[in-house]
Amino acid sequence: MKKASQRSFFGKALAELGEADESIVALDADLGSSTKTSDFAKVFPDRFFQCGIAEQNMMGTAAGLAAAGKTVFASTFAVFATGRCWDQIRQSIAYPQLNVKIAATHCGISVGGDGASHQALEDVALMRAMPNMTVICPADANEAYKATIAVASMPGPCYIRMGRADFPLITDEDAPFEVGKASILRKGKDVTLVGSGQMVSLCLEAAEMLKEEGVAAEVLNMATVKPLDAEALIESVERTRCVVTAEEHSVIGGLGSAVAEFLGENGNQPMVRVGVRDSFGESGDPEELMVKYGLTKEDIVHAARKAIARKQKKKGFLWRK
Amino acid sequence: MKEKARLVRRHIVEMTCAAGSGHPGGSLSSAEILTALYFRVLKHDPKRPDWEGRDRFVLSKGHVAPALYAVLAEAGYFPTEELLTLRELGSRLQGHPSKGKLPGIEMSTGSLGQGISVSNGMALAARLDSSDHRIYCLCGDGELQSGQNWEAAMFASHYGLDNITVFVDRNRLQIMGDTEDVLSLEPLEEKWTGFGWNVIVIDGHDLERIIEACEEARRCKGRPTVIIANTVKGRGVSFMENNPDFHGKCCSEEQKDLAMSDLEGCL
Numbered sequence: 246m247k248k249a250s251q252r253s254f255f256g257k258a259l260a261e262l263g264e265a266d267e268s269i270v271a272l273d274a275d276l277g278s279s280t281k282t283s284d285f286a287k288v289f290p291d292r293f294f295q296c297g298i299a300e301q302n303m304m305g306t307a308a309g310l311a312a313a314g315k316t317v318f319a320s321t322f323a324v325f326a327t328g329r330c331w332d333q334i335r336q337s338i339a340y341p342q343l344n345v346k347i348a349a350t351h352c353g354i355s356v357g358g359d360g361a362s363h364q365a366l367e368d369v370a371l372m373r374a375m376p377n378m379t380v381i382c383p384a385d386a387n388e389a390y391k392a393t394i395a396v397a398s399m400p401g402p403c404y405i406r407m408g409r410a411d412f413p414l415i416t417d418e419d420a421p422f423e424v425g426k427a428s429i430l431r432k433g434k435d436v437t438l439v440g441s442g443q444m445v446s447l448c449l450e451a452a453e454m455l456k457e458e459g460v461a462a463e464v465l466n467m468a469t470v471k472p473l474d475a476e477a478l479i480e481s482v483e484r485t486r487c488v489v490t491a492e493e494h495s496v497i498g499g500l501g502s503a504v505a506e507f508l509g510e511n512g513n514q515p516m517v518r519v520g521v522r523d524s525f526g527e528s529g530d531p532e533e534l535m536v537k538y539g540l541t542k543e544d545i546v547h548a549a550r551k552a553i554a555r556k557q558k559k560k561g562f563l564w565r566k
Numbered sequence: 567m568k569e570k571a572r573l574v575r576r577h578i579v580e581m582t583c584a585a586g587s588g589h590p591g592g593s594l595s596s597a598e599i600l601t602a603l604y605f606r607v608l609k610h611d612p613k614r615p616d617w618e619g620r621d622r623f624v625l626s627k628g629h630v631a632p633a634l635y636a637v638l639a640e641a642g643y644f645p646t647e648e649l650l651t652l653r654e655l656g657s658r659l660q661g662h663p664s665k666g667k668l669p670g671i672e673m674s675t676g677s678l679g680q681g682i683s684v685s686n687g688m689a690l691a692a693r694l695d696s697s698d699h700r701i702y703c704l705c706g707d708g709e710l711q712s713g714q715n716w717e718a719a720m721f722a723s724h725y726g727l728d729n730i731t732v733f734v735d736r737n738r739l740q741i742m743g744d745t746e747d748v749l750s751l752e753p754l755e756e757k758w759t760g761f762g763w764n765v766i767v768i769d770g771h772d773l774e775r776i777i778e779a780c781e782e783a784r785r786c787k788g789r790p791t792v793i794i795a796n797t798v799k800g801r802g803v804s805f806m807e808n809n810p811d812f813h814g815k816c817c818s819e820e821q822k823d824l825a826m827s828d829l830e831g832c833l
Contacts, residue, residue: 270694294690294725299717302683306721309687312665312673313622315694317687332677333714337684341665341674 246446248411249386252350255407256281258393259318259348263289269397272307272319274300279409280320280350300325304333304345311343316397323349323365323406331371338402339377346396347372351409353442353493354521354538355531364526369441370498372404373471379403379424380471382492382500384445385414388468391422399424408493410531412443416466425469427477433461436549437481437488441467441500444491444519444540451491451545462549473503475511482508487552488516491545493535496520515555517548567773570640571601572829575802577636577649579825582816585653588661591812592706593633595737595770595797600637602776603702612642615669621699622672622688626681627706627735628662629814635659635668643670679712681705682732686718689727689790700784704733708740711749716761722790723762730790731783732763735770737799739810758792770795803828 263269263285270292277283277295286293296303300321307319319326326349327334338345349368356364372380381396381403383389389407396403403424415430430445431452440448445466452462463481467474482488488508490501501518508514521538535541574597582588604610608621625634632652639646644658651657658668662676673684685703692699705715722730734754742748751757758765764786768775776795783791799813800806803825806817817825 270690292694296721297717297724299721301680301714302686302717302721305680305683305714305718306687306690308673309624309684309689310691311687312684313688313691313695314618315691333680333683336674336677337680 246413249414250411251383251386251389251407252279252281254386254390255348255393256284258390260284260288262394262397263292266316266397268314268316270294270310270315270317272296272303272317274298274303274321274325276321280348282318282320300330301333304330305337307345308337308341308343311345312341317345318348319345320348320350322351322363323368324363327365327368327371327404335375339375342377342401344400346403346405348393348405348407350407352406353408354526354534354540355408355410355443355493357409357531357534358528360528361525366495366521366526367498368406369470369494369500370502373498373503377402378471379469380406381424381469382406382441383468384440384442384466385412385416387414387416387418388422392424392468395422395424406442408443413446415446415449422468425472425474427465427467427469427474429463429481430466431462431464433463434484435460435462436553437463437465437485438491438545438549439465439467439478439488439500439504440491441470442493444493447542448491448545450542451549454542454546455549460549460553467500470500470503473507475507478504478507482512482514487514487556489519489545489548489552490516491519493540494520495523497523515552517552519544519548567601567605570605571597571773573640574601574633574636576826576829577639577646578632579803579817579822579829581632581636581649581652583822584650586816587653588632588816589629589814590632590816591739591799591806591809592627592735592737593630594801594803594806595799596630596633596704596735597801598771598773599704599733599735599776599795600633602773604637604641606777607780608702609699612670615643619697619699622701624673624681624685624688624701624703625663625675626703627678627709628675631659631661631663634663638670644668678706678709679714682715682718682722685730685732686721686727689722689730690725692729701730702733703730704735707734707736707738707751708745708748710734710751719758719761719763726788727790728787731780732790732792734792734794735797736794737797739799739808739813741810741813743810754794762789764789764791765794766791767794767796770797771801
């Protein structure tokens with residue numbers, strides 16, 4: 246399947262936004278060639294502000310620009326954007342509800358060789374816990390492009406999570422994208438596979454494998470993790486009666502948590518999470534890391550079998566010491 | 567203006583006493599700076615708090631909100647009677663300033679060290695919009711221990727943001743005592759000079775000098791200006807002066823009477 250870079254498509258979208266709207270400004274912290282804000286910087290040097298390796302000041306500066314009516318995109322790697330600047334985002338951006346779009350790249354274990362220090366596996370949890378913050382995890386490059394365009398005309402703070410590696414293009418260029426709306430990429434009646442980011446493409450591959458076992462899996466692309474599209478979730482889970490979530494993130498605080506929180510309060514369907522099990526990453530090839538940390542299509546298939554078994558046998562706790 | 571500063575001080579004591587908490591010490595040390603800004607320096611219009619051409623003021627040391635609220639009320643942004651609702655449930659006068667809640671508040675602050683960064687963004691926006699309005703920011707001195715200030719200081723001079731004037735309320739005290747014992751700031755002037763700023767040192771209780779310094783800052787081109795304002799924490803209330811105990815504590819009813827009588831005669 247054809248692959249493309251989310252970062253490149255984000256960069257392209259940002260440059261297009263800059264052309265259409267003079268109020269768009271962009272900030273970066275010495276990583277523009279990686280985050281692709283460099284595309285914008287080349288065309289609109291007056292509206293691009295290089296902040297250097299000083300991310301906290303970058304977020305505060307973004308807040309000041311937004312307070313003066315600008316639509317601000319602030320970019321850096323996800324570990325720095327969300328970890329190093331959490332308080333700046335909380336106090337200066339989210340609390341006063343300012344129009345700052347945090348476009349973070351190099352998310353997840355697939356960052357690869359740089360290792361744990363650079364692999365953001367907690368960023369969604371950090372941003373999701375923040376009031377007023379919208380959290381978007383595009384499934385592929387097309388969605389990264391569309392999400393960038395969409396958030397520019399949406400008032401308020403927003404976090405967009407993108408990867409480093411090229412991801413399979415699984416959505417159509419002209420498919421509609423709406424913030425807060427999930428999309429069904431494959432219909433099925435036996436289990437709902439809810440994915441975010443590049444795990445959506447692995448959900449599709451897992452669904453194909455499950456088909457060979459006679460299992461019809463539905464694939465839901467939860468591109469907006471907050472606010473969660475509860476309607477789409479209910480509509481699907483009411484039919485399938487069990488759920489698997491898949492994310493390139495810790496199982497704590499991300500998509501799996503969001504779905505579990507919702508089902509815990511509103512449903513009783515069995516659910517299994519695929520994600521990193523409360524651990525830091527390490528250096529390695531992205532593919533090797535995805536295997537080692539349980540983020541493959543096989544892991545999703547295995548999780549689906551478990552979820553379906555619980556549904557059928559109505560078993561109690563799976564967990565035994 | 568001296569009378570305004572005296573009124574502001576009385577409000578600060580009354581508000582924090584009514585609330586039963588708050589930060590009178592640093593509020594009192596900032597009284598002249600804020601009074602001079604809102605009654606002589608800032609281009610602003612309390613009737614049109616959202617007027618685009620207004621000068622911006624960012625209170626980086628958000629805990630001295632009582633001083634800012636007092637000045638804003640005296641300037642006519644909202645009724646002075648509302649001052650006594652400080653920190654009450656449902657009040658627009660939050661313990662630390664909250665943007666959007668109260669007219670005249672340009673930014674939510676309270677977590678220290680963030681105001682200069684926010685000012686940087688506002689200054690860049692003014693430049694992009696070819697607007698000649700200026701950005702003023704008030705920092706505490708202890709607050710300068712936070713690293714983000716120095717990131718922001720580097721940024722402002724790199725971009726030559728001469729439309730920014732930062733005040734440092736140099737009262738030399740923070741919660742645990744003298745700034746030089748807690749984590750020394752000196753040589754403070756040299757630090758700012760080294761970061762590329764135009765530095766002016768003044769007596770922060772001298773209203774005329776504050777106004778003059780702002781005028782000097784306005785004339786300085788190509789560099790941001792910091793005005794290190796030497797002040798006395800708790801200024802105007804005898805038992806609060808230079809007493810770190812009143813950083814974040816209000817006075818008792820008895821102490822309040824003494825404070826108010828001190829403020830009858832001050833200045």
